[in-house]
Amino acid sequence: MRLDKGQLEEIVKMVLRQQLSKECCDQPLMKEDKKIPIGISNRHVHLSGHDLEILFGGNATLTRFKDLSQPGQFACAEKVTLVGPKGVIENVRILGPTRNRTQVEISVSDCFKLGVKAPIRDSGDLSGSAGLTLVGPAGSVTVPEGCIIAARHIHMHPKEAARFNVKDGERINVQTEGARGVVFCEVMVRVSEEYNLEMHVDMDEANAASLKNGDFVKIID
Template sequence: MEKKEVKVLVHASGRHVHLSEADLKTLFGPEAEIRPKRVLGADGKGDFLSDLKVEVVGPEGKSFSCSVLGPARRETQVEVSYTEGRMIGAVPPLGDSGKLEGTMPVCLRGPYGSVKLTRGMFVARRHVHLTPDDAERIGVKNNDPCDLRIEGARPTTFHGVIAKVPPREVGMEVSDVHLDYDEWNACALFQQDGGWLSRGE
């Protein structure tokens, strides 16, 4: 039987930091706030890019600048690609946003101070924010694995794309996949912005 597929948007997610309120104040000062610069996501809801940047420092002292996303989180986390991790001498584990057990220690530096995290840096598992209607069309539920098929110059299929399906009352209207830039470049997605999603095996 032929697999059912839905067309989804595909976004590249660059390295970024989600800060707790306490770490925000330590890094940027007691009056600091995370203000929106650009809303992220296909539905225009949820996370936003701010104009704040921090230095992410690896175990060898190498560092790079990293954008801060808002709003503030309960606990600070740092999401990078494997290539970006190696730039600062780190090999972070795969992880999921908000689930920080087993993630990597890291140091953050801001204009006001620094923070040494005992955990929080990881490579985000590829995932799709799937509307309830699209989830029903391909027969998946929240946290089910999906397959993402990319056409074009470098055809690629990504397996193990985790479905994030919100309740209907959230009102999500557009399904979109989040890949990091290692994955994005591997299939030449700079030439297009979409793919086909189906239920994984």
């Protein structure tokens, strides 16, 4: 079928409209200057000095394996086994330096395997959290509380907080990109001179959104 000039023009216009619509849909919903890199946290343990010595022997110290993105934080060569009422997870890495209290950070999936009911908490908020047993090469420690699912959060330097117009302790919403893009709500902002810009999520959250280390999220205005 031969098309006349008017029909051809209408087809061209339709194709252009469809292409423009696709390009608009593909555009990010937020400004590029509000991108924040993602850091994915696997299960890990922060030990107190007292528990470190029980698990690894008297006068034990942590051995730096590699530095983490946040200044002064590092992954250790030392690992422990987590023991819950229903299961065990081996080779759980310790992060340094030591803290005043032992804190175990796991995912919802880990809760099912271990048989514990860890609450979603901000780091350091351990009162009434789940207990479990840690086993090291020199001994074991049962903590009555200290096991949590870490609430997703963003580390920021004060200059970045000013640029994003947010403050310490504020909770914001962010959006991921990609085929499985999601909106993470109620993300805690942590502001300190000691922080580098990065949002932390656990393995369950990362897998749900098909995220990997170095991907970006954007603040929703």
